[in-house]
Structures are given as structure tokens and as C-alpha cells.
Amino acid sequence: MILTGKARIAGVMGWPVSHSRSPRLHGFWLERYGIDGAYVPFAIRPEDVEAALRALPKLGFAGTNVTVPHKETLLRLVDDVDPVARRIGAVNTVVVGADGSLSGSNTDAFGFLEHLRASAPGWSPAAGPAVILGAGGAARAVCAALADAGVGEIRILNRTRERADAVASLAPGVASSFDWRERGAALGGAALLVNTTTLGMAGQAPLELDLADLPTTAVVDDIVYVPLETELLRAARARGNVVVDGLGMLLHQARPGFAAWFGVEPQVDDALRDFLLADLTR
Ligand code: ATR
Numbered sequence: 001m002i003l004t005g006k007a008r009i010a011g012v013m014g015w016p017v018s019h020s021r022s023p024r025l026h027g028f029w030l031e032r033y034g035i036d037g038a039y040v041p042f043a044i045r046p047e048d049v050e051a052a053l054r055a056l057p058k059l060g061f062a063g064t065n066v067t068v069p070h071k072e073t074l075l076r077l078v079d080d081v082d083p084v085a086r087r088i089g090a091v092n093t094v095v096v097g098a099d100g101s102l103s104g105s106n107t108d109a110f111g112f113l114e115h116l117r118a119s120a121p122g123w124s125p126a127a128g129p130a131v132i133l134g135a136g137g138a139a140r141a142v143c144a145a146l147a148d149a150g151v152g153e154i155r156i157l158n159r160t161r162e163r164a165d166a167v168a169s170l171a172p173g174v175a176s177s178f179d180w181r182e183r184g185a186a187l188g189g190a191a192l193l194v195n196t197t198t199l200g201m202a203g204q205a206p207l208e209l210d211l212a213d214l215p216t217t218a219v220v221d222d223i224v225y226v227p228l229e230t231e232l233l234r235a236a237r238a239r240g241n242v243v244v245d246g247l248g249m250l251l252h253q254a255r256p257g258f259a260a261w262f263g264v265e266p267q268v269d270d271a272l273r274d275f276l277l278a279d280l281t282r
Contacts, residue, residue, distance in 0.1 A: 001031075001038065008037035009060070010261040013052060014067035017041045021276060022065055025254050028275050029266040037062075037262050046070070050077055057100035062261035064094050065254075071137065078104035084148075087170060088140045093257040108138065109145035111253025112223070116192075118252075118268075119244040120219040125150035128191030128218075132156050133183065133207070135163035138196040138223055140170060146192075147171035155190070157183045158197075187214035193236075195222045200230040207232050216240040223249055226280055247273060247280075 012022040018041070026039035042064065044052045049070050056064060066074050074091035075081055082105040085091045091104035116123060130151050132139050135158035146154055147170065154175035158164035164177035178186050187193060193214060199207035201224045209232065214220075220236035225246035233243040251268045258266045 001027075003038060004036050006036060008035070008062045008262055009040070010037070010062045010064055010257070011040040011042045012065040012067055013042040013044045013049065013070055015043060015045050015069060017043045017067070020067060021250060021279065022067075022254065024279055025251065025272070025276060026258060028272055029258055029264075030262065033262075033264045033266070035262050035264060044070070046073070049073055053077055053094070053102065056094070056102070057096050061096060063096050063102075063257065065257055066092055066094065074104055078102040080104065082106070084109055084144060087144050088137070090137050090140070092253070093260075095257070095260045105256065106141065107253040107256045108141035108249070109148070110256060111249045111251070112142050113145045113149060114252040114255075114268075115248030116219070116221060116244055119248060120221075120242050122242065123192060123219045126152075129153040129155060129189060130192040130194065131183075131186050131190045132167070132194050132196060133199075133209075134158055134196035135160065135167045136196065139167050142194050142196055142223070143167050143170050143175055147174050151192075155186045157186055184210040184213060187211065187218075190214060190218050193218055193220045195224065195230070195232055198224070200224050200232055202226045211235060211239060211241075214241070219244060222246055225250065228277065228280070247276060251276070 012020050023039055023041050030037055071090035079101040080103045085104055085106035088106045093105045093107050095103045130146050132142055156164045156168045156177045157180055159180045168175040168177040198204045220241045221244035222230045222232050223246040224230050228245050237243045
């Protein structure tokens with residue numbers, strides 16, 4: 001990578017940041033499109049995030065992604081928050097304006113929906129109820145995305161019921177919460193099942209879920225991407241459900257930031273997936 005004096009610079013702020021796949025992902029696109037720019041990891045301690053953020057315009061940076069543990073803090077630090085980020089309660093993308101102002105957005109809902117539509121073209125918001133397992137930041141993004149897309153009924157199930165209630169309140173009249181132990185029965189008549197918990201992830205406990213009540217026409221989406229084919233997706237595929245893996249959400253959520261910072265609409269395709277997968281399986 002050779003930069004000129006006009007290079008555009010962006011990055012990702014996290015603590016730690018070493019696990020982030022984003023530098024590799026954006027680096028692939030920068031090389032593919034021959035862009036005079038760079039995307040770098042910023043290891044920023046929580047107590048330094050405000051100073052680091054304020055430095056971006058002074059350094060002439062185009063913007064940044066933010067990841068754990070800064071996503072919620074950024075809501076109150078940026079000058080302008082888009083309505084989706086406000087609703088989800090987290091910012092993951094910051095764009096520096098021409099006047100040096102900082103605009104925060106959340107591209108997780110966009111990334112989730114774009115990947116779902118690309119991987120399961122037969123699914124539509126009108127297909128029927130959606131079931132979401134989990135109630136963390138990812139569940140909030142998925143719930144907002146599905147409600148905004150027009151899904152009429154969303155069932156949220158989480159080990160800690162109060163957190164499920166909080167996610168359901170994002171979509172009044174559409175989303176409702178249920179006890180975690182009802183997760184098998186909640187699959188009855190569903191058109192979409194989304195796992196946003198960490199269960200089934202490498203090194204975590206398995207997701208114990210009886211799929212018997214889930215129609216075989218339902219789409220099963222697991223946002224876990226290590227392993228790429230989780231036990232949930234394997235079991236769902238075996239009984240005939242269309243399955244959607246978690247890697248695509250990561251790839252698609254990166255598109256709006258890249259376009260804003262570097263001026264090119266990047267494409268998600270198999271070459272990009274394979275490039276990221278080579279890293280995940282190492
Ligand atoms: P993120 O913000 O990335 O979505 P998170 O806030 O850590 O992640 O959420 C992890 C999710 O996995 C939560 O819904 C969590 O349930 P709780 O809200 O009850 O903590 C869920 N989870 C993690 N371990 C679990 C377990 N052993 N059984 C059931 N749910 C679990």
C-alpha cells in the first residue's frame with residue numbers, strides 16, 4: 001500500500017481492537033478499487049474515546065467505525081445521531097463532515113437485512129412471524145430492522161426476560177417478549193428464526209433448541225459466524241429450512257461506512273467472503 005498526501009484515512013476504535021475483522025475487510029476493498037486510502041485499527045481505552053473522537057477532524061480523518069465497548073458511549077459524543085442508531089442505542093459508524101462535525105449511525109440493521117435478502121430471496125416481511133433469540137445489541141438491531149421492513153409480528157426470547165422486554169419495546173404492537181423456556185413453542189408458525197445469542201459460538205455453550213414446531217418453510221439465520229455453520233444451521237438445513245450464516249451481516253454492515261469515507265459503493269461477493277473466511281479458519 002502506497003499512500004499519497006491526499007489519502008483518505010478511516011479506522012475502527014475498540015478496546016481491545018485486535019480481534020476486529022474490519023481492517024482486513026476494508027483493506028480488501030481499498031485494494032480492489034485501487035483507492036488512495038487506509039483503514040487502521042485504533043486501540044482506544046474507554047477513558048480516551050472522547051479525546052480520540054475529537055481528534056479525528058483535527059487529523060483530517062474521514063471517519064471511523066466503533067466497536068465494543070464504545071458503541072453506546074458514542075451516542076452522546078457525536079454531534080448528530082441518525083434515528084436508527086438512536087433507536088438501537090448504539091453507534092457503529094462515524095463520518096466526519098466537511099465542517100468537522102461528527103455524524104453517528106448504526107449500520108447493523110442495514111447489514112442484517114441486506115444479507116438476509118441476498119441469502120434468502122424467497123423470504124419477505126409478509127411471510128409471517130419472526131422469532132429472535134437474545135436481547136443484546138445485535139438483537140436490538142435485528143428487531144429494528146425487521147419492524148422497519150414491515151414484519152407484522154416479532155417474538156423475542158431471552159434468558160433474562162427484562163432484556164427481552166426492553167428489545168420488544170423498540171417495536172410496540174409488533175414485538176412481544178416470552179420466557180426463554182418457551183423458545184421451542186414460540187417457533188410455531190414462524191417464517192424466520194434469528195439467533196443473536198452467543199450460544200453455539202466456538203468456545204461457548206451450545207444452543208439447546210427443539211426445532212420440531214418450526215415450519216420447514218421458515219428461514220433460519222444465525223448471526224454467529226465462528227463456526228460459519230453452527231449446530232443450529234446444520235440441524236435446520238438437515239430438515240429443509242433455508243439457512244443464512246452470520247458472516248454476511250458483518251460484510252454488509254461495512255458498506256455504508258466505506259462508501260461515505262472512500263467514495264465508492266463496495267460490493268459483497270464470494271471473493272470477499274473467501275478472503276475473510278481464510279482468516280476466520282486460521
Ligand atoms: P451483543 O450485544 O453482541 O448482541 P450480548 O449483549 O453479550 O451481545 O448478548 C449476548 C446474548 O446471548 C444475550 O441475549 C444473552 O442472554 P442474557 O441477556 O440473559 O445475558 C445470551 N446468552 C449468553 N449466554 C447464554 C446462555 N448460557 N444461555 C442463554 N442465553 C445466553
